[in-house]
Amino acid sequence: MKRVIILGCTGSIGSTALEAIRTKHLDLTVVGLSANSNAPQLVALAREFSSEAICLTGMAIESVSGLRTYSNFTGLEQMLHSLDADIVLNAISGFDGLRASLAALSCGFDLALANKESVVCAGSYLFEVAKEHNASIIPVDSEHSALAELLKGHDRKQVQSLIITASGGPFRTLDASRFAGITVEQALAHPTWNMGKKISIDSATLANKALEVIEASHLFGFDADHIEVVIHPQSIVHSMIRTFDGAVYAQLGNPDMTLPIINALCEGATSLVRPLDFTSLSLSFEQPDFKRFPLLGLAFEILRRKGSSALAFNAADEVAVHAFMQQRISYPKLIEVVLRTLDQRWDEEVSSFSQILALDAKARQIASSLL
Numbered sequence: 001m002k003r004v005i006i007l008g009c010t011g012s013i014g015s016t017a018l019e020a021i022r023t024k025h026l027d028l029t030v031v032g033l034s035a036n037s038n039a040p041q042l043v044a045l046a047r048e049f050s051s052e053a054i055c056l057t058g059m060a061i062e063s064v065s066g067l068r069t070y071s072n073f074t075g076l077e078q079m080l081h082s083l084d085a086d087i088v089l090n091a092i093s094g095f096d097g098l099r100a101s102l103a104a105l106s107c108g109f110d111l112a113l114a115n116k117e118s119v120v121c122a123g124s125y126l127f128e129v130a131k132e133h134n135a136s137i138i139p140v141d142s143e144h145s146a147l148a149e150l151l152k153g154h155d156r157k158q159v160q161s162l163i164i165t166a167s168g169g170p171f172r173t174l175d176a177s178r179f180a181g182i183t184v185e186q187a188l189a190h191p192t193w194n195m196g197k198k199i200s201i202d203s204a205t206l207a208n209k210a211l212e213v214i215e216a217s218h219l220f221g222f223d224a225d226h227i228e229v230v231i232h233p234q235s236i237v238h239s240m241i242r243t244f245d246g247a248v249y250a251q252l253g254n255p256d257m258t259l260p261i262i263n264a265l266c267e268g269a270t271s272l273v274r275p276l277d278f279t280s281l282s283l284s285f286e287q288p289d290f291k292r293f294p295l296l297g298l299a300f301e302i303l304r305r306k307g308s309s310a311l312a313f314n315a316a317d318e319v320a321v322h323a324f325m326q327q328r329i330s331y332p333k334l335i336e337v338v339l340r341t342l343d344q345r346w347d348e349e350v351s352s353f354s355q356i357l358a359l360d361a362k363a364r365q366i367a368s369s370l371l
């Protein structure tokens, strides 16, 4: 029985993971759980899964009989240190998830990583911490999970490029002249995936794909010239690799996070998801429109610039998405805030958590002043 801790258990990824553990009879015991503010659900889940400890990161939590309870991020670190576990699923959304990733790796736990912000903001530093503590980072993001599986079957020297698929989001075919009128509700309505709010807005601007390009570069060691993005509205092909002999290998499946989550948590599980009936499918592919979706192109520039541009991109995007969701800025302004924050130079290489925090705060301040 593998012992797992699920951070961000009340969200979209956390709920999908728990639903799979609940219904698929996996060899997993849920020993610890965290949420940010949803205390009633956190306690209910801990009771259902007979967990040992819980942490509420966003506020204080009253003690609960039969459970060790922790509050805030200091409490989260204490909880991780107190538990005997094999793997942590980090399904926290946003930059705050980085602290949790670093804490989990420092305990020597393997990290099933949905929180792509950890990789984007800490870059190689995250992998150094993992190496130092002999822990593995296993991607949960569907594209990266697919890439990891595809790369397993190939000698790295044979692989010319990674091809990341993108649905194109709800505005794939919308003329740019209508972008100013986009509402929060429209931006949240993702055509193929059902996800948390932040990642849904990011899918509408293609900032999510930008984060994923950066994530893939760090996870698999491919530079900007060896990563491609292709728009694939049906979200059935989760990603592909192109080999030097001219072939392309793809991983296909229904748009369902169950498989990537469980593949990261345990090996050899069977009959996890509804089989794909590919005979009833019609798959299409198109080039991304970098003009209408400039944040995607920015990701490739960020990879070429190096330094801490990726961290600044993430911080500016979090600030701008938050303001957009509060209806304080328009969709075009959201894009502009991110682009203009990146007009600054972000040359400093990242080598410690305190430095990451300082740079993140600086980028947030600049982005906020641009709102």
Ligand code: NDP
Residues within 6 Å of the ligand: 007, 008, 009, 010, 011, 012, 013, 014, 034, 035, 036, 037, 038, 039, 057, 058, 090, 091, 092, 093, 094, 096, 097, 114, 115, 116, 117, 140, 141, 142, 193, 194, 195, 196, 197, 198, 199, 257
């Ligand atoms: P949700 O918004 O649905 O859930 C977020 C979870 O994290 C909730 O449990 C929430 O707790 C908790 N949380 C929110 N803010 C904080 C914080 N500041 N500190 C600690 N915990 C916090 O997000 P998703 O599940 O959609 O996404 C989670 C991560 O996975 C993101 O990084 C996303 O990019 C990535 N991802 C998601 C996919 C998806 O299909 N949803 C696909 C691929 C990657 P509470 O409920 O109490 O607020």
Ligand code: MG
Residues within 6 Å of the ligand: 141, 142, 143, 212
């Ligand atoms: Mg993804």
